[in-house]
Amino acid sequence: MEYQALYRAFRPQSFGEVVGQKHITQTLRNAIKRGKESHAYLFSGPRGTGKTSIAKIFAKALNCPNGLDGEPCNECHLCQTITDGSANDVIEIDAASNNGVDEIRNIRDRVKYAPSEAKFKVYIIDEVHMLTTGAFNALLKTLEEPPVHAIFILATTEPHKIPATIISRTQRFDFKAIELNEIVEHLKYVAENQSIEYEHEAIEYIARAAEGGMRDALSIFDQVIAYSGDKITLDDAVIITGGIKTEDLNEWMKLVETQNTKDAFLKYHQFIDEGKDPVRLVHELLYFLRDVILMKHSNQVDDNTAFVTLDDSVIYDLIEILNDSMVMMRYSVNVSVHLEVVIVKMVQALNKTEASTSSVSSDEIRRLESQIRALEAKLEDGKFTRPERKRPEKVRRNRNVFSVEKIKEVLDRANREDLEKLKAEWPNVYRKIEEMDNQPLRALVKESEPVAASETQVLIMFQSDVHSELINNDDEKKKELENLIPSIIGKEVRVVGVPESNWQQVRQEYIDKRRQGVKEEKKPSDVAKEIFDSSIIEIKE
Template identity: 55%
Template sequence: MSYQALYRVFRSQSFEEVVGQKHVTTTLKNAIQKNKISHAYLFNGPRGTGKTSIAKIFAKAINCTESDTGEPCNHCPTCVSITNGTNSDVIEIDAASNNGVDEIRNIRDKVKYAPGESKYKVYIIDEVHMLTTGAFNALLKTLEEPPAHAIFILATTEPHKIPATIISRCQRFDFKAIALPDIKDHLAFVCNKEGIEYEDAALEFIATSAEGGMRDALSILDQAIAFGEAKLTLNHVLNVTGSVGRDDLMSLMDKVIVHDVKGAFEQYHQLLADGKEVTRLVNDLIYFLRDVIVEFATDQKGDAAIYSLALPTIYEMIDKINDTLVAMRFSVNSNVHFEVLIVKLSELVKQSEAGAPQQSVQSNAGAPGIDTSHIEARINALESRINQGATQASAPQKTKKEPKKNKNAFSMRQIETVLDNANREDLNFLKSNWGELLAHVESQGQRSLVSLLKHSEPVAASSTHVLIKFGEEIHCDMVNNDDAKREQIEAIVYTIIKKQVKMVGVPDSQWLQVRHTYIENRKQPKQEEKPVEVDIVSEAANLFGEDAINIID
């Protein structure tokens, strides 16, 4: 193959060339210099941040025959063979496609053999979280006590999926997302090396779009170079990524602010005709408003209409855009959601304009641009109720106290039924599958159940009952009193855990008190009632008379 992708050509070959991750490279270099090399390492962090690259550099550094500074020389036969991938002692395994027990057993059988051409055998297992439970168990003993010549480097983007028994046997390094200036500087270095002219705005946009991943940044740069001509421009990058430029976003928001909804619709449909993606457009709009807020804070406001708005209005705009982004995930037609968003934003600007003159001098403590009339109305109503209560308290006549209504949205007897038979095994099983249950509800498009179960958590479980803690008391009341809703949730629970259980709800705000009351009641010994001995002869005499009784011993 005559051409290689940029992220392969400019892959770091020494610790000094690694962009970012200074805390990792410095630690590994010092460990090599002091000959304090561990037998197992865990590299975890976002994609494209250098986990596999540093693993290969580390393998070269510990096996290099000409350098003892902690850096590989990249000239000796060992370094060259590892760089080319021909060294038989550095084994790179993709756990996504080799995740079974047999593959790990094969490693366990071969690891005991001494290296053939290097000092250490290095096993680099990428995406290690994809291994099965059996494979992890097979790796466990080898990872705990490997031969002196073997070193394991595990790389993953999802460390929470790795068993704690594996993590505890490794030195863990947390890779961070690469800073935007570092990515931009490295992209400029690549362009200069390749002899490509570029605009600073293009590199800055690529660095922002990469979201901390150097590999993603180099891939976007590669596409933009292929798309453009002699010079790399911002327009080339926008076309490649499907993003919308700042000028277009500014023009769209100007139309919204002046309530030109028709013009905003026309510009939006023109962007769609140019191949822009709706979801990407919404994200770009959020970043655009974020930049506007920063410009407000740093006093760099321009002359556009967006700068005439108050900051609280821009905050509300971001909230509405975020809500639209969430709704799009469960919608078939995303275009309609964005069109409705344009109308909502225009109406929000109208409300802020109408609410501005209503502010009085007394509301200086509040944020500018916020209509506080509804707060003042609530304060006035509260004062009238306080005055009315004071009048009734001073009256001589006595009023009858009405019995308090039970406002609890739960039944203590039902909760005690669950807690009496609860066990840790059923609770842990349900907790481990609760996320799968929520994902199943979302995939079915059942929005009412999603909002109902979003802030819920199982706190007790038995083979027949489940106690669920709800963040909102109204959700708890719905589960306990709405038989149809409760049976619907119980049916979904059955499809996930394969157990027919009855669901009982408890509010989050009262769960600790309920639990404490239950424990205190359990501590108090129950007084056993002695059965009353009944004299059968006396009872019969009272009923039928003594003459009618014949006692036989």
């Protein structure tokens, strides 16, 4: 018998064999036992988490004449034909290659005929989000008035692309990423079944590299077996995945911790020369920092591990740098160079921390010591009173996400007419970007909204702090948007970005400052109405 890939050989054939997704398998088994099957289901979730496998098990359990407790027997003729894909009454369709109206109309014409062998005709449509608008409309008619003998199972990794009219006519099941320990246990079971020796660290590394997908885990495991032979080691797993061992990662991060930028660069280029993937390295760094935090809070500190002596706030800053870099690397032409910049940013973050801790002068230390002695004397005399706490500052600035000065510049000249015109035309701006197929700019503008406008400038609010930072600091992206807007609204303007998380506070501060400077005969409410859309202003005297 010819060799079969592990993800196919160990595909679950019953609900009990499914790894994870208990909230789904138990619901479907109970529905079969009680005879309360729905006419349509939507299975959504990450790749490799069991959507099509559970769909086929469900089709078998529905039609198996020897089924017990909601499980198929997997021995009868019907179960075996469904398993090998030859059953006439269980139809699997790949919507990625059969996404037109004609294919769905063909289903609609055939679905009215009764099943030939089974109790139910089951249609499994994989990657259903790939259907065209016309195909969705044709499918909608069938879902509205389905025959009693037909059941539809729609599987997708992108449920947000499916029309709400389709989703509302289905029972939706959201598949979750499979937990690390569940993947580890299953890989151990597969290794023992195949008589393969393994190192526990290698199995854990493969499970982590799969990022919650069992199919990915088995595929990587298959590759490592082909490379290693009869025994799987951690080194083999690292080579196959293009990752990096924890020891090497720790050595690299120690160079960053000691701010040895030159050697950190040399180490990084050594990894690249060995064929390591820069994106994969960022993932590994995030896991490393996560492990450092867990180590510190579980009182299992290894003094030889990088960053264990740092405050948690500094480690959080490093994690934020890596998270931002992952977003930026999606649009970067040269990800290797981008990671070099990340190394410099991490060193700078550590350098700032060191500078702030070492900036206290000897005079300051003496002054603090005298204050401590005075407080101790008050405690002894019983005259100690708690000092009044200072209120925190209104706006906490972090990173160069936005500029208050540039925002004030827009608001000083803002008027309602220009804002209303820009708001009305903003969907056309987004549509124009889609027509240009400019994906990076489309991602920036998608979650944005104009909040102020003048003859020469516009203020755009972004849901993401990262997007606001990009439009303010990336001259190329900013120029692309500024060149596009005149073709829609008929005049050239300069764009300024502000994050949604800070906008309300910045706006209120601006109004308060204007309120202090306006003349007595002019109400502050009139100032606010001049600048902002009056429909969103609530006046409280």
